[in-house]
Amino acid sequence: MHQWMGSHKRFGAIRRRWTGLAAAVGLLFAAGALPAASGPPPGGSGTSASGSSAKGLSARASVPPTSGSSAGGPSDEDIHLEISPRICTLTGNDKQCSIPVHAQWRSKHDESLCLVILEHKEIQRCWEHYSAGTYTVELVFTQDVVFQLRDVSLEHVLASEALRVIREAIQYRHRRRQPWNIFD
Amino acid sequence: MARRRVGAAAAAIVCLLVATAAFAESECTASTDECVAVGSWSFSVALGAGVRTNPIFDGRDIPLILVPQFSYYGKRFFIDNLDPGVTLFDGESNTLSLVASPGYDRVFFYRSDLQNFFVFSPTSFTGNHSGSTFLVKPPPQSAQETPAGAQEFPQPARKVTYLAGPEWTFKRGSMTGQVDYLHEITGHTHGDELRAAIGMPIGSLLGGSVSARTGLTWKSASTVNYYYGYPGLYQAGWALNPFVKLGYSRPLSRKWQLDAFVHVERLGNAISDSPIVDRHYVTTAFIGATYVFHK
Numbered sequence: 001m002h003q004w005m006g007s008h009k010r011f012g013a014i015r016r017r018w019t020g021l022a023a024a025v026g027l028l029f030a031a032g033a034l035p036a037a038s039g040p041p042p043g044g045s046g047t048s049a050s051g052s053s054a055k056g057l058s059a060r061a062s063v064p065p066t067s068g069s070s071a072g073g074p075s076d077e078d079i080h081l082e083i084s085p086r087i088c089t090l091t092g093n094d095k096q097c098s099i100p101v102h103a104q105w106r107s108k109h110d111e112s113l114c115l116v117i118l119e120h121k122e123i124q125r126c127w128e129h130y131s132a133g134t135y136t137v138e139l140v141f142t143q144d145v146v147f148q149l150r151d152v153s154l155e156h157v158l159a160s161e162a163l164r165v166i167r168e169a170i171q172y173r174h175r176r177r178q179p180w181n182i183f184d
Numbered sequence: 185m186a187r188r189r190v191g192a193a194a195a196a197i198v199c200l201l202v203a204t205a206a207f208a209e210s211e212c213t214a215s216t217d218e219c220v221a222v223g224s225w226s227f228s229v230a231l232g233a234g235v236r237t238n239p240i241f242d243g244r245d246i247p248l249i250l251v252p253q254f255s256y257y258g259k260r261f262f263i264d265n266l267d268p269g270v271t272l273f274d275g276e277s278n279t280l281s282l283v284a285s286p287g288y289d290r291v292f293f294y295r296s297d298l299q300n301f302f303v304f305s306p307t308s309f310t311g312n313h314s315g316s317t318f319l320v321k322p323p324p325q326s327a328q329e330t331p332a333g334a335q336e337f338p339q340p341a342r343k344v345t346y347l348a349g350p351e352w353t354f355k356r357g358s359m360t361g362q363v364d365y366l367h368e369i370t371g372h373t374h375g376d377e378l379r380a381a382i383g384m385p386i387g388s389l390l391g392g393s394v395s396a397r398t399g400l401t402w403k404s405a406s407t408v409n410y411y412y413g414y415p416g417l418y419q420a421g422w423a424l425n426p427f428v429k430l431g432y433s434r435p436l437s438r439k440w441q442l443d444a445f446v447h448v449e450r451l452g453n454a455i456s457d458s459p460i461v462d463r464h465y466v467t468t469a470f471i472g473a474t475y476v477f478h479k
Contacts, residue, residue: 171221173212174212174279175217175220175255175257176353
């Protein structure tokens with residue numbers, strides 16, 4: 001009898017330990033899984049702006065010499081292009097970005113070149129024998145927009161910079177169903 | 185000892201449920217009937233004709249004319265008409281929340297109850313049961329004499345109460361289930377309620393969808409006594425109220441939809457045996473058009 005009670009107690013203690021272990025494992029799994037479920041939305045970096053207006057970030061860009069560059073042509077390593085803003089964030093029901101974009105370039109030497117916008121071929125601004133230039137344009141766009149500085153023949157890319165479109169990730173969750181409610 | 189075992193087992197179950205729910209991410213990727221965008225709110229009003237029968241002796245039925253519906257969903261917090269809550273886990277097939285919900289039975293005694301505001305009608309605030317006395321149904325042998333045979337007693341106060349507790353919603357295929365265990369937190373009834381229900385779409389009809397729900401509400405003796413008992417006259421025990429509901433919904437346009445439903449709840453014996461109750465069933469029926477102001 002005493003032996004049976006002893007076994008019973010030991011069995012109870014083992015069962016409690018297993019139950020406790022199961023609870024601890026459950027909590028551990030939950031803690032490990034929660035951050036993944038509640039982490040930042042994709043694309044939602046700290047540099048993105050809210051609304052369809054864009055953050056006033058700027059960037060400098062230069063590209064390696066292109067194979068087609070002539071020896072007497074502009075030295076594109078010395079040409080720097082900046083655009084502002086760099087990012088447009090679409091939030092909520094925003095369908096497109098509609099913002100003024102400011103482009104600025106400078107070089108150590110006088111250059112003859114053109115600023116083109118790949119997705120808006122109709123926009124083109126050229127300079128002849130200048131070492132710097134600025135251009136501001138109102139743009140409406142839904143995808144990334146690439147700005148390029150090219151030589152006057154428009155064949156060689158001297159500098160390039162992209163204006164990125166970021167769509168704010170909308171999080172969804174389950175709607176509550178209330179069977180006792182009038183319309184649920 | 186036994187309590188510790190039950191507690192440990194309950195903790196293990198909750199932890200497993202939590203782990204399961206946390207591992208499976210929400211399947212919601214767009215606004216649908218099942219899913220909403222975090223941070224969104226909605227407001228709609230149904231205009232139509234309907235009624236909720238009143239089981240209280242000599243109580244007036246509650247007409248349904250305008251039925252406003254409001255909800256807001258944050259990432260965790262939500263408010264669904266009069267029910268605020270916090271969602272702890274929102275998984276693919278399990279959702280676990282802590283909710284607060286008003287005590288339901290008061291609607292039969294006070295037309296000014298907030299829940300009757302949500303089924304507002306022109307006569308909502310002129311009920312005959314907000315007075316200082318109430319009638320008790322006469323014994324069966326003098327039924328012929330009603331209402332003259334009814335006895336009049338001082339009306340006990342039935343305060344607005346709120347219950348709070350965990351709510352588990354689960355989905356298996358097209359079936360959705362929900363279980364709430366709620367405890368009264370406003371210090372009036374000190375009672376408990378267990379609410380459980382399952383529901384599923386059962387077909388299409390005339391361009392709309394038909395759904396069915398069934399479930400039950402268990403009310404502890406202290407809850408039932410608070411509403412239907414009377415010291416020295418009737419001491420109630422716990423009650424189990426099963427219900428069935430058939431609903432129909434059909435979109436009419438982007439903002440309008442047709443809604444209709446019939447909800448029948450059978451009152452538990454502890455309630456229907458009360459001398460102030462003279463019906464075994466509460467029927468709620470409505471047909472009308474719902475206008476969605478914001479979604």
